Structure formats: C-alpha cells, structure tokens
Amino acid sequence: MSAMCTGRPAMWRLPTTRHDDWDSPPVTSAKPGLYTSVSPLASLAGSSVPSPATLSRSPFLSQSVALRLQGQRIWPETDRHSLIIRLSELCDEILETENSASGAGQTDEGLVSSQHLSxxxxxxxxxxxxxIQAWSHGRSVPGETAADTSAEAAxxxxxxxxxxxxxxxxxxxxxxIETANPFAFLGIAAFAVFEVCDTASFGDWPCHVHGARGLLDRxxxxxxxxxxxxxxxxPGLLGILARLVWYDISSCVLRNSRSTGNTKRHTKDEERCNLIFDDWHIEAVIDNDLLHIIGCPARAMDMYVDASKADSRDRQLTRNCLRAMEQLLQVKTEVGPRGSAHASTEDSMPSIWGDLHRxxxxxxxxxxxxxDEDVPAADLAATIAAVEDKLCELLAAAPHSSxxxxxxxxxxxxxxxHASTPNHCHVVRQYWLNCRRAGISRYSGGLLRCEEHWRQIGLLGAGQDKNRYA
Structure with missing residues (x-):
C-alpha cells in the first residue's frame, strides 16, 4: 500500500540544518502540542541548553526526583492504564537509572561520565x-462532585x-527532534496526551502523529x-507507538464520521482525512497489549481501521457492512432495569467494554x-438508531470507576x-463529565464538539431531561 498523508505541516518539517531555519509560528501563537522553534522558546522561557559540565551541576535530576517524592500519590483505578502515567513512570525509571550510573561514574571534575545517555x-x-508530573497533578480532581462541573467548564x-x-x-x-534523538518519542507522546486531554479540538491531533511518523522515517x-x-x-517505545497509531486511527474515525442529523457538518478536508501511519505500522505495533488496555476486540479494531480510511466507503462497503453485522451479533451484555450490566467482568474482553467498542x-x-446513494435512507437511519440506542444503554451502565x-x-x-433523542444527549454528556471528574480531568473538547452538533440539530439543552437509561 502506498504511503498516505506524506505531506507534513510546516511545524513538523524535520530539518537537516540548524533550528534557526525552521519556518515555525511565533511564540505568541504557540499552544500545547504545537512544536515551534527552539530559539524563541528558550529565550522566552529564560532557559538554554546547557553543556554537559553545566548539566552535572544543575538540579535537573534532583528536581525531578524531589517532585516525584513530594507529590507521590496513588492514582485511582480510572487512570491505571493512562498513557500519561506510563510516561511519568518511564521518565522516572530512565532518570533513576541514569542518576545511579552518573553517581558511580563521576570524575574529579564532577562531570557526568555515564556511557548510557547524552x-x-x-x-x-x-x-x-x-x-508531566506537574501537569497531571494540576489536572487531578479527586474531590470533585457533579455539582462542581458544568458542561461549559474549561x-x-x-x-x-x-x-x-x-x-x-x-x-x-x-x-x-532536530538531532533525531529517539528519546523524542517520549516528548511527542506526552504532548499528544496533553492535546487529547486539554484542547477543544477533540479528534484533531495530527501534529504529534506526523512528528512520530517523521522521526521513524529519519x-x-x-x-x-x-x-x-x-x-x-x-524504553517503552513499542507501547508509545501503539498509542500514537491508535490516536491516528481514532482521529480519522472521528473526523470521517457522518451524522444522520447533519451530514454537512464536516469540511471537505475533514471528510478526506487519511491515516498518517501506513498499514505496516498498524500491523507492527497494534497488539493484544493495546487492545486489552483500551478494551477493544480485535475485529472491532479492524473495523475502526477500515472506517478511518478515506476511500473505505467506496471500496469496501459490502464487506464493512457485513463486519458491522457480525460485531453487533457479538454484543452479549444485558442491562438490567436499573441500568446495571449483568455478567460483565473487569478484565474479561467479552464484556461491556468490548461491546461498547463493537x-x-x-x-x-x-x-x-x-x-452512499444506493442505500435506502430510511433503512439506514433505522439501523443507526438501533445501534445508537444500544450503545447509549451500555454507556449509561458502564462503571465509570473502571x-x-x-x-x-x-x-x-x-x-x-448520531444522537437523535434527549436521552442520547444525556448519556453522552454524562460520560464526558465523568471523564472530567476522573483521576486526571480530560476530554473537554469531546463535550464541546458534541454540544456544538446538538445545537445545530436542535437538541442542545434537551439532554438535561430525565434519562430513561438511569
């Protein structure tokens, strides 16, 4: 398969010259996740890259260790598989190893003589x-209640x-990135998480995916x-790449999605969203570990991949519809009259989590x-409505502490x-609010985009009504 999305944004042009040749936006327009040139940022931050001698006398290692010890906490079950927690652990492990090696290998001049890291x-x-640790602690809201959070909260x-x-x-x-340092993948992944959690543009995070793809190419x-x-x-590179590939897939799924209520919601560029990673990247890094972390069955992931491709509607319509039917027949979770899910275990893949992804x-x-003009609109709308009902039923019953x-x-x-009733809006809104009240507040952009769509189709505000799934 030919490579897709080969063009890279200017901010992600991997340079072969010094960083002053980058055509980056000015610092005043910089946002979390947008990688601008080094010189203006270093000047604004009042920080420059020190020499090895300066580094050995600087508080970098001790500062990070002290912050970890002072702010140490046990994260709730909700964040157990959060990428940001994993990145924090990886950075800790790397620094602890390097600190030990540096302490054992110092010369009389006090210079770091470790052979492991530059x-x-x-x-x-x-x-x-x-x-990472300061950000995650700043976004933690362990004592927040439903009354503390509104749909419009930033x-x-x-x-x-x-x-x-x-x-x-x-x-x-x-x-x-300029020197093609492979440890840059840690930073790319970190700022990708911040983009996913903090920005209003939910689903629009190609900058980081372009960066990871470009670094792999380098x-x-x-x-x-x-x-x-x-x-x-x-350390941890395969897991990091798996998450970034999943971000690529999910971003295109969201941007290529159609709404039965308003099919003109997307621009032409959004409709033509292509995967940045190639098929072989997906096959190389999407494994059972990632599927278990996100609770997604392998066949459902295959469908996500197909739906993420811009030309999948034209080439694979029949196959994808058959796959959708097969996955829906696999949905086994039964929801009781009070909204509780039966026979759904935390670690069992054939559970409510797999059914939600299906x-x-x-x-x-x-x-x-x-x-597609050949599909009867009424039949398609009825099918989508049935799937929507089931998805919302499951989402309302899902334990948000998991x-x-x-x-x-x-x-x-x-x-x-695809919401078409006040009940649908209520369930989806509650999901986003629950995520805002998790161990780390996240996905404010998901709620904002849903509410923007509901406003366009006349459902905004109706979702506050009594929910029949509750």
Missing amino acids: AETVQLVSNLCVF PPSDSVDMVHRRLVALANLNQA HGCRTSDDILRLSASV CGAALAVLGRVAA RFYIHMAVPAYLAGM
Missing part, C-alpha cells in the same frame, strides 16, 4: 518528567510556572524489524455508508454525533 537526552527526560488554567515548564520541555523536544524504519531494533534504544465501530462504518472507562471516548463521541 546530556541532551538527560535534560529532555528531566524536563519532561517535571512537566480545562484548568495554566499558571505562569506551568507555562514556563511547558515551554522549556518544548524547547528540549524541538532540539531532540531512523530508516521501513519494516517491523526496524521498529524492533529502534525500540531496543528507548457498537462504536459499527456506527463508524454505518456512518460512512450514509452518503480503568477501561476513559478509553470509551471514541464510542461516546460517535454516539454524540
């Missing part, structure tokens, strides 16, 4: 560690100190064996069928785009 890498990981505002930490981390990340990764070789140099994948496929709950964002968003 000074640039240590500084990158150190600043990422400080920023993500917490960053303090001046947090902005400084972000800019310093961005500056280090840009330098690492390292000559053309096969799964190449990725395996690169992963030997970076319904979500079916909606993604059926939404792509909506523009670690799988935060990974139901794609089915929830698709349910929001």
